[in-house]
Amino acid sequence: MPGSVFSLEVNPKIPAKLARLSELANDLWYSWDRPTRELFFRLDPALWDAVGHNPKVFLRRVEEARLVEASQDRVFLESYYRILSAYDTYLLEPVRQHDQPTLGHDDLVAYFCAEFGFHESFPIYSGGLGILAGDHCKAASDLGIPFVAVGLLYRQGYFSQTIDGEGNQLASYTDSDFADLPVLPVLQDDGNEVKVEIELPGRVVMAKLWVARVGHIRLYLLDTDLPENSEEDRGITHRLYGGDINTRIKQEMVLGIGGVRALRAAGLHPTVWHINEGHAAFQILERARELVAQGLDFHAALEATAAATVFTTHTPVPAGHDIFPHELMLEYFRDFIPQLKLDTGAFLALGHKPAEGSGFNQTALAVRGSRYQNGVSRIHGGVSSRMMVDLWPQVPPDENPMTYVTNGVHIPTFLAQEWMDLFDSYLGGEWRNKLSDAAFWHRIDQIPDHLYWSVRQALKSQMINHVRERLAHQHRRNGGSEAHLDRLLRYLDPLDPSILMVGFARRFATYKRATLLFEDPERLRRIISHAERPVVFIFAGKAHPADRPGQDLIRNIHAIAHQPEFEGKVHMVEGYDMGLARALVYGVDVWLNNPEYPLEASGTSGEKAGINGTINLSVLDGWWGEGYDGHNGWAIKPLKTVDPFRARQEEANSLYELLEEQVIPLYYQAGKYGYSTEWVKKSKHSMKTLLPRFNAARMVGEYVNKFYRPAARQGVRVTAEDFQGAHALAQWKERVQVAWPGVGITRLDQAPARLQFGQQLRIELAVQLNGLQAEDVRVECLFRHHGDLRNREQPRSYLFRSEGEAEAGGAHRFVLNLEPETCGRIDYKIRIYPYHELLAHPHETGLMLWL
Numbered sequence: 001m002p003g004s005v006f007s008l009e010v011n012p013k014i015p016a017k018l019a020r021l022s023e024l025a026n027d028l029w030y031s032w033d034r035p036t037r038e039l040f041f042r043l044d045p046a047l048w049d050a051v052g053h054n055p056k057v058f059l060r061r062v063e064e065a066r067l068v069e070a071s072q073d074r075v076f077l078e079s080y081y082r083i084l085s086a087y088d089t090y091l092l093e094p095v096r097q098h099d100q101p102t103l104g105h106d107d108l109v110a111y112f113c114a115e116f117g118f119h120e121s122f123p124i125y126s127g128g129l130g131i132l133a134g135d136h137c138k139a140a141s142d143l144g145i146p147f148v149a150v151g152l153l154y155r156q157g158y159f160s161q162t163i164d165g166e167g168n169q170l171a172s173y174t175d176s177d178f179a180d181l182p183v184l185p186v187l188q189d190d191g192n193e194v195k196v197e198i199e200l201p202g203r204v205v206m207a208k209l210w211v212a213r214v215g216h217i218r219l220y221l222l223d224t225d226l227p228e229n230s231e232e233d234r235g236i237t238h239r240l241y242g243g244d245i246n247t248r249i250k251q252e253m254v255l256g257i258g259g260v261r262a263l264r265a266a267g268l269h270p271t272v273w274h275i276n277e278g279h280a281a282f283q284i285l286e287r288a289r290e291l292v293a294q295g296l297d298f299h300a301a302l303e304a305t306a307a308a309t310v311f312t313t314h315t316p317v318p319a320g321h322d323i324f325p326h327e328l329m330l331e332y333f334r335d336f337i338p339q340l341k342l343d344t345g346a347f348l349a350l351g352h353k354p355a356e357g358s359g360f361n362q363t364a365l366a367v368r369g370s371r372y373q374n375g376v377s378r379i380h381g382g383v384s385s386r387m388m389v390d391l392w393p394q395v396p397p398d399e400n401p402m403t404y405v406t407n408g409v410h411i412p413t414f415l416a417q418e419w420m421d422l423f424d425s426y427l428g429g430e431w432r433n434k435l436s437d438a439a440f441w442h443r444i445d446q447i448p449d450h451l452y453w454s455v456r457q458a459l460k461s462q463m464i465n466h467v468r469e470r471l472a473h474q475h476r477r478n479g480g481s482e483a484h485l486d487r488l489l490r491y492l493d494p495l496d497p498s499i500l501m502v503g504f505a506r507r508f509a510t511y512k513r514a515t516l517l518f519e520d521p522e523r524l525r526r527i528i529s530h531a532e533r534p535v536v537f538i539f540a541g542k543a544h545p546a547d548r549p550g551q552d553l554i555r556n557i558h559a560i561a562h563q564p565e566f567e568g569k570v571h572m573v574e575g576y577d578m579g580l581a582r583a584l585v586y587g588v589d590v591w592l593n594n595p596e597y598p599l600e601a602s603g604t605s606g607e608k609a610g611i612n613g614t615i616n617l618s619v620l621d622g623w624w625g626e627g628y629d630g631h632n633g634w635a636i637k638p639l640k641t642v643d644p645f646r647a648r649q650e651e652a653n654s655l656y657e658l659l660e661e662q663v664i665p666l667y668y669q670a671g672k673y674g675y676s677t678e679w680v681k682k683s684k685h686s687m688k689t690l691l692p693r694f695n696a697a698r699m700v701g702e703y704v705n706k707f708y709r710p711a712a713r714q715g716v717r718v719t720a721e722d723f724q725g726a727h728a729l730a731q732w733k734e735r736v737q738v739a740w741p742g743v744g745i746t747r748l749d750q751a752p753a754r755l756q757f758g759q760q761l762r763i764e765l766a767v768q769l770n771g772l773q774a775e776d777v778r779v780e781c782l783f784r785h786h787g788d789l790r791n792r793e794q795p796r797s798y799l800f801r802s803e804g805e806a807e808a809g810g811a812h813r814f815v816l817n818l819e820p821e822t823c824g825r826i827d828y829k830i831r832i833y834p835y836h837e838l839l840a841h842p843h844e845t846g847l848m849l850w851l
């Protein structure tokens with residue numbers, strides 16, 4: 001039919017009684033408060049799904065009559081008022097937990113990240129990093145931390161994924177209408193929109209500021225899609241992780257430089273700055289520039305900036321670290337460099353990573369511009385300190401400043417409502433204040449097994465329904481027949497969720513080895529086709545559109561899922577997002593993760609599974625390396641070899657063995673009640689050991705105690721009295737750097753081979769200080785019992801005392817008298833390193849010399 005179609009949206013008038021629904025739709029509180037989302041759902045379930053669980057769009061499209069009806073329905077109103085009361089109370093009173101992390105009254109943490117994942121209705125995230133950032137904000141809000149977050153408002157966000165009949169991933173991008181998102185423009189007092197300027201080569205780009213409410217905290221988002229910008233510059237905030245390296249550098253300039261200006265424009269004064277992954281590292285340059293403009297020299301400005309800065313690195317995979325070619329940096333920072341009063345060489349040196357050759361490395365900049373650095377699990381902290389050993393070249397990796405805070409997940413977001421209700425009945429509402437209290441969670445054992453199991457089964461049925469719908473939609477769209485669909489779905493019966501189901505869903509990056517399970521297809525076929533003990537595997541996940549090998553993995557799994565012997569037992573579900581993630585981690589029995597060791601920095605989906613009683617079967621990498629206690633799941637022990645092919649084979653074998661000998665027998669060990677009580681026992685043990693440790697409240701509390709509070713204090717220490725400390729520290733570091741190559745130690749006494757118990761060991765050293773003073777260094781003896789060397793025991797440390805200059809202009813004499821407290825063989829070492837009382841970490845200079 002010819003002719004034009006005009007579109008029109010008719011918006012309801014919201015009845016006065018329900019007016020505060022819009023308030024609920026405009027606070028990301030809804031992203032973790034299930035009852036709030038239920039409220040919208042109840043108004044019109046079909047519309048709620050049709051609008052992608054987006055409350056703002058929902059309120060614009062819902063039928064007027066439905067709203068009027070609800071506004072006169074006592075049952076609905078009761079829920080509505082209960083939710084408003086919970087919301088108001090939440091805003092008035094942050095939770096009080098026993099070990100409440102606190103900051104000073106005037107403190108404010110500014111948290112920068114390139115992506116934020118709050119909810120599927122707000123598509124400015126791609127995967128784990130974004131969801132972690134969202135969880136960090138949510139927990140900061142819960143705990144009442146003075147906190148503000150900064151990111152970019154992407155027009156298209158990350159792509160939506162469909163998978164065609166051949167298993168090809170198709171990426172589609174949809175423009176968001178910002179009116180649909182839970183954001184509002186930031187306005188000045190005069191009502192005009194707040195915009196900030198970022199200088200790019202030959203032009204100035206404008207970025208508009210938006211704000212999202214997240215309970216107690218605010219997320220500021222920058223957007224360059226404005227008529228005053230050129231077509232090219234409007235596209236800077238077009239797509240998350242889209243575009244080439246030019247787009248990438250511009251995005252990071254808008255985030256880092258524009259982000260600082262945005263906070264200034266909003267009248268905020270952060271005292272702690274958190275760079276969450278290197279994408280946001282340019283904030284360091286902008287903050288240093290501000291101080292240089294106030295009259296500081298660059299080095300003092302960098303000290304002042306770094307003192308209050310925390311940097312978290314999130315991946316050991318090299319491609320995850322941004323490196324910009326020098327020419328590109330010089331092009332984009334041409335006018336910025338003079339404002340730092342630096343020459344080009346010194347500017348480029350800020351991003352120099354000696355072990356990786358040329359290029360401006362954002363991780364290196366972030367390390368140089370921060371004094372608190374961490375990885376995201378114990379294993380990853382170790383890997384990161386080794387990867388970055390070249391930034392503190394003389395310091396052994398286990399002593400450099402890189403440490404770790406293990407990731408955790410936001411419990412209200414990722415714990416199923418059914419569990420919350422059960423906890424309310426059996427543990428009392430106070431469980432919400434006890435999230436990190438490990439002893440409290442032993443009470444999980446008080447929940448009767450059959451009730452515990454019935455919640456697991458209910459969640460599994462919901463998951464099965466969700467997956468069936470998605471698979472059916474996918475199959476029909478790809479032109480598949482109904483008979484074929486019936487075959488595909490025959491083991492996914494929501495009325496009989498008794499089949500063992502294993503889930504695997506995450507980004508399809510190759511190091512995550514999504515196809516490890518298919519290493520020996522014949523063996524797998526035997527495992528899953530056992531008549532009495534069938535197993536179903538459900539896969540989901542997106543590969544980055546530029547990642548061909550990642551997309552091949554999707555194709556492989558799709559192909560296997562369509563082979564007759566695997567049909568119905570292996571599924572590849574399209575469109576992985578937070579909604580599907582929740583359904584899967586709640587509902588499958590086992591959560592599988594088999595990355596290539598040690599490349600999984602933390603991983604969080606297994607934590608989400610664990611808190612819901614889904615049992616982990618994973619490689620001992622990332623968070624699981626410290627979460628696994630021998631009983632709360634199953635561990636694939638990584639083969640620590642340089643041969644990835646062998647590792648793959650061995651670890652696949654181990655995976656099959658665990659499935660054959662442990663997982664499947666335990667699950668199908670039906671007792672007289674028709675389910676496996678041993679399974680329930682393991683699941684309970686898993687839930688009670690993991691929930692109190694791998695939650696975001698514990699994580700944010702650790703950030704506050706380990707980093708935010710010290711960084712706030714350090715910031716004051718070096719900036720007080722007109723930046724005296726920053727000047728002193730910068731000058732001292734320069735002096736030390738110059739003198740260090742001429743520093744040397746010699747031992748003056750004869751090292752005795754034996755000592756009687758009770759006798760003193762007197763060590764005398766001649767130390768060439770090359771112009772430094774005795775107070776500028778620490779001379780240290782590290783002492784340990786033989787045999788302790790290999791275990792993790794920290795050596796004891798004793799400091800030498802200076803006895804002044806041995807002879808005029810010559811070496812200093814340092815002496816240590818010490819009386820060993822035990823007998824046996826003792827090993828000791830002697831070293832010297834620079835020391836200043838204003839250092840945030842004793843080894844931040846990276847200098848150290850051993851005798």
Ligand SMILES: *Cc1c(COP(=O)(O)O)cnc(C)c1O
Pocket residue numbers: 126127128129131505506507576577578581582602603604605606608
């Ligand atoms: C939790 C989550 C992730 C992170 O999963 P990992 O297994 O840690 O990589 C990625 N995507 C979504 C949608 C998630 O909910």
